[in-house]
Amino acid sequence: xxxxxxxxxxxxxxxxxxxxxxxxxxxxxxxxxxxxxxxxxxxxxxxxxxxxxxxxxxxxxxxxxxxxxxxxxxxxxxxxxxxxxxxxxxxxxxxxxxxxxxxxxxxxxxxxxxxxxxxxxxxxxxxxxxxxxxxxxxxxxxxxxxxxxxxxxxxxxxxxxxxxxxxxxxxxxxxxxxxxxxxxxxxxxxxxxxxxxxxxxxxxxxxxxxxxxxxxxxxxxxxxxxxxxxxxxxxxxxxxxxxxxxxxxxxxxxxxxxxxxxxxxxxxxxxxxxxxxxxxxxxxxxxxxxxxxxxxxxxxxxxxxxxxxxxxxxxxxxxxxxxxxxxxxxxxxxxxxxxxxxxxxxxxxxxxxxxxxxxxxxxxxxxxxxxxxxxxxxxxxxxxxxxxxxxxxxxxxxxxxxxxxxxxxxxxxxxxxxxxxxxxxxxxxxxxxxxxxxxxxxxxxxxxxxxxxxxxxxxxxxxxxxxxxxxxxxxxxxxxxxxxxxxx
Numbered sequence: 001x002x003x004x005x006x007x008x009x010x011x012x013x014x015x016x017x018x019x020x021x022x023x024x025x026x027x028x029x030x031x032x033x034x035x036x037x038x039x040x041x042x043x044x045x046x047x048x049x050x051x052x053x054x055x056x057x058x059x060x061x062x063x064x065x066x067x068x069x070x071x072x073x074x075x076x077x078x079x080x081x082x083x084x085x086x087x088x089x090x091x092x093x094x095x096x097x098x099x100x101x102x103x104x105x106x107x108x109x110x111x112x113x114x115x116x117x118x119x120x121x122x123x124x125x126x127x128x129x130x131x132x133x134x135x136x137x138x139x140x141x142x143x144x145x146x147x148x149x150x151x152x153x154x155x156x157x158x159x160x161x162x163x164x165x166x167x168x169x170x171x172x173x174x175x176x177x178x179x180x181x182x183x184x185x186x187x188x189x190x191x192x193x194x195x196x197x198x199x200x201x202x203x204x205x206x207x208x209x210x211x212x213x214x215x216x217x218x219x220x221x222x223x224x225x226x227x228x229x230x231x232x233x234x235x236x237x238x239x240x241x242x243x244x245x246x247x248x249x250x251x252x253x254x255x256x257x258x259x260x261x262x263x264x265x266x267x268x269x270x271x272x273x274x275x276x277x278x279x280x281x282x283x284x285x286x287x288x289x290x291x292x293x294x295x296x297x298x299x300x301x302x303x304x305x306x307x308x309x310x311x312x313x314x315x316x317x318x319x320x321x322x323x324x325x326x327x328x329x330x331x332x333x334x335x336x337x338x339x340x341x342x343x344x345x346x347x348x349x350x351x352x353x354x355x356x357x358x359x360x361x362x363x364x365x366x367x368x369x370x371x372x373x374x375x376x377x378x379x380x381x382x383x384x385x386x387x388x389x390x391x392x393x394x395x396x397x398x399x400x401x402x403x404x405x406x407x408x409x410x411x412x413x414x415x416x417x418x419x420x421x422x423x424x425x426x427x428x429x430x431x432x433x434x435x436x437x438x439x440x441x442x443x444x445x446x447x448x449x450x451x452x453x454x455x456x457x458x459x460x461x462x463x464x465x466x467x468x469x470x471x472x473x474x475x476x477x478x479x480x481x482x483x484x485x486x487x488x
Contacts, residue, residue, distance in 0.1 A: 283409020
């Protein structure tokens with residue numbers, strides 16, 4: 001017997017299950033793959049002693065979001081290791097731009113733009129929790145701290161234009177590289193919000209690497225669900241809601257396309273039409289490299305960076321991203337590169353280490369990304385190809401087979417436009433509730449959107465609890481939880 005079924009065990013499905021199980025419900029998890037985790041899986045690909053992150057590798061929101069702040073990964077044995085330089089950006093000419101953990105050091109590094117960077121990020125750093133909580137909310141409620149929107153609004157308006165207030169190419173490229181994490185049109189309001197969210201956390205809670213790989217986060221979440229009576233069923237893809245008819249509460253960590261498939265004609269026509277209008281964004285083309293040494297970056301500062309953004313100048317990034325949004329392949333797309341062993345030496349074994357990289361490409365792109373990404377890295381790290389022992393690529397078109405939520409390779413679960421950020425997945429007062437009684441969505445297609453923050457699952461589970469007469473919000477801390485079941 002089960003009180004609640006959760007379909008999909010990505011970070012949001014697991015977060016939802018944690019909340020429901022902590023509230024005293026009997027929770028069952030359903031996962032089509034053989035292991036839980038979704039975008040949090042870590043596995044050996046070429047060498048049994050070297051483990052690769054299959055999807056996500058760097059986790060700013062695992063240290064910053066309200067869900068993870070309360071869940072407290074470090075107290076559960078998950079060490080969040082911080083690189084000295086959270087992110088850096090090589091330029092075609094001149095030294096690389098870098099964002100250190102220290103805001104002062106970053107400002108010093110940026111020269112004449114240093115005071116502007118400090119003025120841009122400093123107030124956000126000072127109120128980081130409030131800023132994060134505002135941007136990782138349900139987008140339907142008024143903020144508790146009105147200082148956060150007051151700080152964000154003028155900064156978004158100033159930087160969401162083609163004319164950047166920053167003067168040097170280093171600072172412009174550094175901020176634009178963070179904005180490109182929105183995987184959409186540049187510049188825009190949505191991408192600028194992403195730039196300010198991720199950009200300021202580099203100087204506050206950081207961009208950590210989980211020791212041992214991203215899978216450690218999934219393991220901690222699953223362990224908590226199981227400790228509170230939950231069960232997990234892997235290797236089973238739920239294809240019809242009828243399979244879960246015995247569960248009075250169903251939370252779906254799936255996107256609109258998959259929800260339409262498993263709900264079928266049960267959904268009202270108007271809601272079906274709204275879901276069919278949901279837009280997906282560009283795809284990610286991923287490459288995993290097994291190498292025999294650190295990436296030989298031309299600029300040594302990149303060797304201390306947790307994440308390296310490749311894309312050239314601000315103008316280069318804007319051209320490439322906007323072409324990609326329009327469905328036009330480019331030879332030098334924006335790319336992210338991570339050498340996890342820089343921050344977590346345990347990821348290297350016997351002189352071998354993983355390198356994680358992906359490029360933004362048009363949705364459904366079928367190109368093998370291995371040579372594309374090898375060439376992009378080689379441009380800034382001559383000799384990289386000589387260090388590669390083995391490699392494998394996942395084209396954007398193939399990512400959907402790995403995870404049905406990644407439609408056409410869109411790992412964000414839907415285009416992050418301003419409209420779709422505010423009405424995600426549809427314009428409903430409660431974005432998690434569906435027209436089907438007891439059925440809720442909790443994927444990154446709901447607010448606040450993509451990233452490993454657990455907030456979509458957290459907020460959806462709280463919505464389900466309220467609607468089913470459970471008023472209390474469960475304690476998520478590592479302390480053994482008493483049942484908070486409190487029905488109206």
